[in-house]
Amino acid sequence: MIFNSEAPNSALNHLLELISQFSFTHGTFETNISFLSLLREVKPTVVEHGFLNPQICILIQGNKKLNIGQKSIELGAGDYIASSIDMPISGQVSKASKETPYTSIKITFTSEEIASVVLEANIKPREENQLREGACTGKVGREVLLVLERLLHLCADSQAAAFLTPAVKREIIYRLLTGEDGAMFYNNMLLHHEASGISKAIHYVKANFERSLTVDEIARVGTMSVSTLHHKFKAVTTLSPLQYQKQLRLQEARSILLSGGVDVTRAAFQVGYASVTQFNREYKRLFGLPPLKDIQAIRTRPN
The missing domain is CATH 2.60.120.10 (Jelly Rolls)
Structure with missing residues (x-):
């Protein structure tokens, strides 16, 4: 109309x-x-x-x-x-x-x-x-x-x-x-x-983002081959399954740090990172600043 x-x-x-x-x-x-x-x-x-x-x-x-x-x-x-x-x-x-x-x-x-x-x-x-x-x-x-x-x-x-x-x-x-x-x-x-099974794979990664996941494991959940999973997952989310998991972890860590009461090391371990150095590097790559500077910048924004 x-x-x-x-x-x-x-x-x-x-x-x-x-x-x-x-x-x-x-x-x-x-x-x-x-x-x-x-x-x-x-x-x-x-x-x-x-x-x-x-x-x-x-x-x-x-x-x-x-x-x-x-x-x-x-x-x-x-x-x-x-x-x-x-x-x-x-x-x-x-x-x-x-x-x-x-x-x-x-x-x-x-x-x-x-x-x-x-x-x-x-x-x-x-x-x-x-x-x-x-x-x-x-x-x-x-x-x-x-x-x-x-x-x-x-x-x-x-x-x-x-x-x-x-x-x-x-x-x-x-x-x-x-x-x-x-x-x-x-x-x-x-x-x-829903029809392609990719929805199940996405929900599984989201529900288990803090765990160490393998692509084989995610593919089994979506009842598809590894190559098919990569193709479909990237077509829908624009990321590979493990890249998607990484972003989930970093977003959750940012929320944890913003809520206060948790230091960077505890936040990193809480979302599944085994290395704080790796966490800091990947956090800065996504958000543009190291964790503490990023949180400080957010809290001091007038808007």
Whole structure:
């Protein structure tokens, strides 16, 4: 369905008005709806490396630059990025100011929730044979934006929100599946990752990242050969299985250090490293600074 160009802009403006009523200046605001978060930045940010968890992030205002593997993507108002796996990614807010802050809406979901909507609504998108990356970008239609308006209104009524938001979330998934980019959303978020066995391999690495894993072991979990595992794993995550494990370890170590009370040596051992020297070297390679300097830099950032 194609809408005139003014309709989505009007819906985006309505969403900005609703979000402005929440009492936060910048950063992430967790609403009283468990799967809904709001993000705002009043100036451009530095490049950050991390994992995009299973979610959809919809830009309402401003711009964000993302790097997925070797691809660089610029997102603007009305664009979204979504992932059904923990996807390694780096990015930064590239356009934001106090007058026009970067604003986005994040909704977490699972592949099971998407599959449930596909089955119960009898949706039959065009299936593709090509295995794609675990994150995809697209445009949200006006219908999705209108559902988001209703979702934000429910934040003011906890009793109504507890009862109604599961259905609203399903409607958002339905609109994404049946919208202009519905086939892409379906293929990237659900079809290939589940059918190819790669989803099992990814979940296994995530659940056991602190252990010493072998590629043979991961391949057996996904019921595939080692060569097939390498091909599929890199196609979906942009990393090899052991590179993916390394990033999980380093991200977890960073979270541990930020929480305080643990020194670098204990953090390294806690996430599975046997050598603190190796940990420090790989941490700096990913985040740009040694552990202690990186944590200090994060804590002293004004934003």
